Amino acid sequence: MKVHIQQSKLKWHYLWRGLRFIHAKVPSLLPSVALGALLKAFSPFITIYLTARIIDELFGARSAAYLAWLAAVTVILNLIVYLLQKAMERIKDMGEFRLLYFGSFEMDQLILNTDYENVEKPDFHLKKQKIDEAANMNRRGIWQLPELISSFIANLCIVAFAVTLSIPLFLALSVHSDSFFNSPWLSLLFLALILCSSLYSVRSNARFSKWAFHKMDAMMPINRAFSFYGHLMQDHQLGKDIRIYQEQKLIKKAYDDFNRRGMVSFCFDISRRQGRFWAGSAALSALISGFVYLFVGMKALIGLISIGSVVQYVGAISQFTTGFSELITSATDIWQDLDYVELYFKFLDTPNPKYKGTLPIEKRNDNEYEIEFRNVSFKYPGSGIYALKDLSLKLKIGEHFAVVGRNGSGKTTFIKLLTRLYDPQEGKILLNGIDIQKYDYQEYLQLFSVVFQDFKLFAFSVGQNVAADVHYDKERAMECLDKAGVGDRIRKMSKDLDTPLYKIDADGVEISGGEAQKIAIARALYKDEMNQPRHLIRLPNLRSIPNSRKLPATKPRFTSRTDFLPAASVTIF
Numbered sequence: 174m175k176v177h178i179q180q181s182k183l184k185w186h187y188l189w190r191g192l193r194f195i196h197a198k199v200p201s202l203l204p205s206v207a208l209g210a211l212l213k214a215f216s217p218f219i220t221i222y223l224t225a226r227i228i229d230e231l232f233g234a235r236s237a238a239y240l241a242w243l244a245a246v247t248v249i250l251n252l253i254v255y256l257l258q259k260a261m262e263r264i265k266d267m268g269e270f271r272l273l274y275f276g277s278f279e280m281d282q283l284i285l286n287t288d289y290e291n292v293e294k295p296d297f298h299l300k301k302q303k304i305d306e307a308a309n310m311n312r313r314g315i316w317q318l319p320e321l322i323s324s325f326i327a328n329l330c331i332v333a334f335a336v337t338l339s340i341p342l343f344l345a346l347s348v349h350s351d352s353f354f355n356s357p358w359l360s361l362l363f364l365a366l367i368l369c370s371s372l373y374s375v376r377s378n379a380r381f382s383k384w385a386f387h388k389m390d391a392m393m394p395i396n397r398a399f400s401f402y403g404h405l406m407q408d409h410q411l412g413k414d415i416r417i418y419q420e421q422k423l424i425k426k427a428y429d430d431f432n433r434r435g436m437v438s439f440c441f442d443i444s445r446r447q448g449r450f451w452a453g454s455a456a457l458s459a460l461i462s463g464f465v466y467l468f469v470g471m472k473a474l475i476g477l478i479s480i481g482s483v484v485q486y487v488g489a490i491s492q493f494t495t496g497f498s499e500l501i502t503s504a505t506d507i508w509q510d511l512d513y514v515e516l517y518f519k520f521l522d523t524p525n526p527k528y529k530g531t532l533p534i535e536k537r538n539d540n541e542y543e544i545e546f547r548n549v550s551f552k553y554p555g556s557g558i559y560a561l562k563d564l565s566l567k568l569k570i571g572e573h574f575a576v577v578g579r580n581g582s583g584k585t586t587f588i589k590l591l592t593r594l595y596d597p598q599e600g601k602i603l604l605n606g607i608d609i610q611k612y613d614y615q616e617y618l619q620l621f622s623v624v625f626q627d628f629k630l631f632a633f634s635v636g637q638n639v640a641a642d643v644h645y646d647k648e649r650a651m652e653c654l655d656k657a658g659v660g661d662r663i664r665k666m667s668k669d670l671d672t673p674l675y676k677i678d679a680d681g682v683e684i685s686g687g688e689a690q691k692i693a694i695a696r697a698l699y700k701d702e703m704n705q706p707r708h709l710i711r712l713p714n715l716r717s718i719p720n721s722r723k724l725p726a727t728k729p730r731f732t733s734r735t736d737f738l739p740a741a742s743v744t745i746f
């Protein structure tokens with residue numbers, strides 16, 4: 174019970190937070206949802222009420238002027254309500270579109286800015302995947318909330334209008350008639366039937382949503398693999414390897430397997446369950462309609478209500494039965510959607526594990542900066558094996574320094590710790606005697622320019638890639654490209670620094686692996702020069718370093734002799 178109350182509190186919290194979020198991002202959305210829903214609910218009742226009055230007039234006084242007035246009011250009111258409703262729908266559609274953008278943008282911002290440690294955690298991506306899949310496959314999440322609220326408000330108004338129009342029917346009892354249809358018990362039975370049908374659809378809907386929520390968990394690994402193989406086929410950069418090693422069959426088979434196992438069975442499952450639910454609801458609704466006609470018709474036959482009122486009551490009760498059932502369904506849907514809203518906000522609330530100090534980096538005129546690793550040990554999260562164990566060393570920034578070692582001996586890990594992409598579990602890393610965790614992280618990062626082995630360039634212009642910025646110093650960017658040995662190649666490109674990389678843009682150019690590496694080095698040099706750090710560069714291999722020879726090191730070795738170089742790879746400062 175206590176757990177239940179806590180869960181409810183949590184849901185209310187996320188509903189409130191979701192509404193505030195939506196209103197902050199798109200202020201026009203919720204008002205247009207509420208007004209649009211009200212108009213949508215109002216619209217059928219104009220026709221029901223005024224048609225009943227027209228029929229009564231036709232069977233009564235038959236005043237042509239009054240009939241014309243009733244017809245004109247019906248048409249004009251319908252037109253006004255229709256136009257206003259469409260205007261609200263348009264504002265709502267635009268708002269939902271903007272919400273989709275802002276909602277995704279918040280997640281993208283988090284992914285771009287959260288601590289690197291988070292980005293490497295599979296759990297982090299699973300959460301994001303679940304949010305995306307809920308939005309795309311189940312139409313659930315913060316994006317769906319306005320639509321569900323619209324449905325809730327519309328159905329609430331339908332129920333209110335229908336009750337207002339139907340009340341006289343239940344009060345229409347005659348003391349002169351002992352007909353079964355004059356009995357108040359029949360009215361009660363009738364109400365009970367409507368309630369039962371609504372509860373049936375609520376229960377079925379709740380079961381179905383619960384099943385879909387859990388089914389999604391089971392489907393996630395399959396979906397992930399499915400979209401992975403789908404992307405493999407579309408990624409032109411993989412095209413070379415796929416053709417040379419004739420991997421088409423392998424990829425197609427994996428894709429087909431996951432398709433069969435996952436998507437097909439999932440869709441069949443959904444159709445079967447939905448089919449049963451819809452068939453049950455349709456049968457019940459037909460039964461109730463029959464009963465409504467019988468109930469209202471008999472009241473008219475025994476003279477309790479007019480002919481026009483038959484139209485009014487049948488229309489109002491039909492609206493009530495569907496409205497009430499959909500009201501509960503939309504309330505349940507909102508309640509269940511809040512699970513996904515919670516997922517969304519929990520993802521946005523992902524904490525940053527890294528401690529970030531506030532100390533500014535000391536600006537020294539003598540450029541004397543010393544890094545010290547003191548008994549540093551590190552295991553990757555979830556790994557039982559030390560990637561680095563009890564490492565102690567001192568190095569001066571600005572001097573050339575090489576880290577040599579076999580594949581997997583920990584050279585990249587050393588750089589990741591130095592640049593605080595990770596923090597060590599044991600030991601300390603010090604800059605001029607102060608623990609690097611105490612420095613302002615952004616300022617500390619300015620000290621380093623790193624070219625990782627698996628560096629990435631982006632489909633921006635060459636200049637933007639070098640400067641890692643939209644606006645940049647063109648002269649300096651070209652100088653850096655020259656220093657990296659790729660300046661002439663860039664000058665020959667159609668728009669030199671403004672030439673976009675890669676074929677995503679129609680004018681984009683493809684570049685060789687070596688050219689890409691040199692542009693990446695130019696990027697490091699640019700940052701180095703702009704920020705005046707004593708730069709650190711990691712080279713991925715030894716293409717540009719002469720006199721290399723094999724060194725059977727199983728642990729990284731640290732040396733300041735650049736002529737005595739390595740094994741499988743090397744890190745140079």
Ligand SMILES: Nc1ncnc2c1ncn2[C@@H]1O[C@H](COP(=O)(O)OP(=O)(O)OP(=O)(O)O)[C@@H](O)[C@H]1O
Nearest residue numbers: 553556560579580581582583584585586587741742
């Ligand atoms: N993200 C990670 N999660 C778990 N283990 C990792 C991760 N990255 C690297 N490792 C493991 O940590 C060890 C050190 O890896 P590291 O990348 O530092 O080696 P390296 O010396 O740079 O190798 P290479 O010369 O091949 O680039 C390896 O055993 C590697 O498998």
